[in-house]
Amino acid sequence: MKHIPSIQERSSQPLKLAALRQAHQDWNTTSDVLTRLTRRLATTLSLEEQLAILAEELNEIVPFGTMNYRHRIGYQDFVYATGMGGPHRCEYRLALEGVSYGTLVLQRRHRFTEQELEGIEILLGAAICPIRNACKYAAIEQASLTDSLTGVPNKRALDDALRQAGQLSERHGQPYSLILCDLDHFKSVNDTHGHVVGDHLLQVAATELERSVRTSDSVYRFGGEEFAILLPHTDDLAAREVAERIREAIATIRVDTGEKELQVTTSCGVATCLSGESTQAWVARADAALYQAKRHGRNCTRLFASIS
Numbered sequence: 001m002k003h004i005p006s007i008q009e010r011s012s013q014p015l016k017l018a019a020l021r022q023a024h025q026d027w028n029t030t031s032d033v034l035t036r037l038t039r040r041l042a043t044t045l046s047l048e049e050q051l052a053i054l055a056e057e058l059n060e061i062v063p064f065g066t067m068n069y070r071h072r073i074g075y076q077d078f079v080y081a082t083g084m085g086g087p088h089r090c091e092y093r094l095a096l097e098g099v100s101y102g103t104l105v106l107q108r109r110h111r112f113t114e115q116e117l118e119g120i121e122i123l124l125g126a127a128i129c130p131i132r133n134a135c136k137y138a139a140i141e142q143a144s145l146t147d148s149l150t151g152v153p154n155k156r157a158l159d160d161a162l163r164q165a166g167q168l169s170e171r172h173g174q175p176y177s178l179i180l181c182d183l184d185h186f187k188s189v190n191d192t193h194g195h196v197v198g199d200h201l202l203q204v205a206a207t208e209l210e211r212s213v214r215t216s217d218s219v220y221r222f223g224g225e226e227f228a229i230l231l232p233h234t235d236d237l238a239a240r241e242v243a244e245r246i247r248e249a250i251a252t253i254r255v256d257t258g259e260k261e262l263q264v265t266t267s268c269g270v271a272t273c274l275s276g277e278s279t280q281a282w283v284a285r286a287d288a289a290l291y292q293a294k295r296h297g298r299n300c301t302r303l304f305a306s307i308s
């Protein structure tokens with residue numbers, strides 16, 4: 001049933017509105033740390049930004065040397081550290097309804113008093129819900145950018161990375177190369193050994209790819225049995241060498257299927273980003289080079305010459 005305000009309720013409305021206006025003004029201007037912390041934490045879903053705000057506000061009440069926060073989010077360890085340490089420390093395991101949202105450690109040169117510890121706990125109590133929300137947001141964001149089978153970043157993450165690489169390449173005049181790497185005759189792996197073995201082979205291949213490249217390079221699942229490797233500060237000839245190393249590494253994979261050992265080869269296409277080129281055109285050139293490698297009999301690398 002619809003609620004119709006009574007005459008008494010309506011007559012008190014101006015007072016309520018005035019109180020709301022006053023509360024709003026107080027909320028925005030108060031110098032009270034707890035209100036300011038709550039207000040500031042509500043402005044962002046970024047865990048890093050929230051921790052920076054928390055560190056700033058905590059330091060106002062309880063000066064410390066270092067703040068260290070650590071939490072495992074999905075496949076990654078999230079670490080936030082600020083300042084210089086000291087021999088005295090206090091450690092808090094942040095948790096809500098039995099779920100952990102990380103460990104926070106404060107360190108400094110002199111002891112924390114009981115009153116200071118109480119102050120820290122009050123501020124952490126105010127921060128825990130926003131931190132929980134930021135952790136959940138980070139986990140969802142990570143999942144949306146990760147291939148669930150292999151654990152490497154997915155096509156969506158690659159699209160973002162390529163866009164950024166194109167801009168950086170343009171701005172700093174540094175070469176960025178892309179390798180597309182497609183497992184050969186993968187359909188027959190599935191047809192002969194089944195999808196479970198096919199899936200396992202994709203996981204092993206992703207691990208092998210990550211092992212074969214530098215930490216500054218990144219591996220993505222482009223789709224199906226195809227992977228992409230983005231190489232910053234790498235020209236076409238150096239990228240071709242990396243592709244050859246990858247091809248040799250994939251050829252060393254052995255999967256025990258019970259009957260016989262399964263081996264796989266890969267074909268690679270390489271293209272270096274051209275000045276002013278769109279990411280679609282860049283990927284299309286790497287794909288054309290990959291097509292040439294397949295046409296040439298597979299288990300080889302082809303480079304799309306970047307001399308324009």
Ligand SMILES: Nc1nc2c(ncn2[C@@H]2O[C@H](COP(=O)(O)OP(=O)(O)OP(=O)(O)O)[C@@H](O)[C@H]2O)c(=O)[nH]1
Nearest residue numbers: 182183184185186187188190195198199224225294
């Ligand atoms: N097990 C498994 N198979 C997949 C997955 N994604 C794609 N595939 C299979 O990969 C196979 C790709 O087949 P094709 O595109 O014909 O390519 P190919 O057999 O590797 O042949 P070439 O690329 O020409 O060497 C198809 O059978 C897909 O079903 C996956 O996530 N798991």
